[in-house]
Amino acid sequence: MIDLTDEQIVELATQDDPEAFGEIIRRWDRKIFGLCFGMLGREDDARDATQEAFIAAYRNLKNFRGEAKVSSWLHRIAVNQCLTIKRRQKSRAEDFIDDENGEEERTFVASPLLSPSLTTEQAERLRLVRQAVGALPTDLRQVIVMKEFEEMTFQEISETLELPLSTVKSRLYTALKQLKMRLERTPVEVV
């Protein structure tokens, strides 16, 4: 099964051996988890989103069309799951902070698994980065997370999101510019 492509494994799981889908999970669980973490900013939310994404993918195996890559198909499902969780959390009226422009932002809870060797300054900077990424619009956040957490190429992001290659590059450029503005606006305060 190691020699099979993702598409061959999906076909095998659809027809003869549903548990062959486990190989798909083994190949893509880390990257999908990274994508969900980058989208949601919280480890527990990312775990839930990753689990739901793979379950949804398994249930919709028969709907997988061979013209798209399995990775693109999984990414699309994972992004949808992340957006669903974000909408669910937003409807629960969790903590929001307003930025200077009046936009509502989610506070990203610092991960308890941060390395203890990090200084307070470093931890605070990471918190700000996490917050700045969370404040990005969804379409910009997607491309940043896919590039940084999943290490996808422009071409892969283009296929996953079904966008032209130039649009992907343009969105990355815009996302980095906004991150720069937010990080420059909020200096790191060390208590």
Add this chain to the structure above:
Amino acid sequence: MDCGSGESIVAYIYDEATPSERRNFEAHLLECAECTDEFAELSNARFSVFEWQKEAFAEIPTPEIVIPYEKTRSGSESGFWEAVKAYLGGFAVPALAAAILLAAGIGFIAIVLTRGDQQLAANTVEPVVNVPQIAVQPSITEVPQVANRPEVASEQRTNSVEREEKNKEIETSPRPSRVATQAKAIKSPTPKPVVARSENRNTQETPRKKPVLSDFEESDDKSLRLTDLFDDIGAGGR
């Protein structure tokens, strides 16, 4: 190179520029301070995200994904059954069992009714009346002989009287009803055991002779007849 090309900066930052594009960009940075400043700012923003990913996420273990294959196997089934099961929910099995029982019950009732109709049709024939088997033909055993002898004549005279009496009995006896006749016909489709004349004559066991009028000639009849009496009276009165 155009200073306003942000795509070139991004491609260079993420190391996805072609060799020729990279050379051109590097050459442009040497000539354009504005693009160099912008490149530096975007690189720092990108590095912050990279650092966040490395510090906050890299050490987090990958969660174990559990797929309930038995419960979610319906996703691989035909859409129709999946929709049926989704509609019935947890009552899919009981509903299916109830449908099977209902179909079996309807089939059983149909069979019972069909057989009942057949039996009713078979029983529409009226009960057979126990009518004794009455031979239509008189059971006169002896066939009147044609011999011209006085002792035969007297014997024939006796036979004629007996024949008349027998005929009277037949007339007064209850006739078999049409229904009974039909019942007998239905009940016993086999022909009645009427012995044929030829067989009767040839049998040695019971030489039952029956009168056969077609074989009886008037000229051979030597018995006393009423017309003969009237003739005698007429002749004597003169």
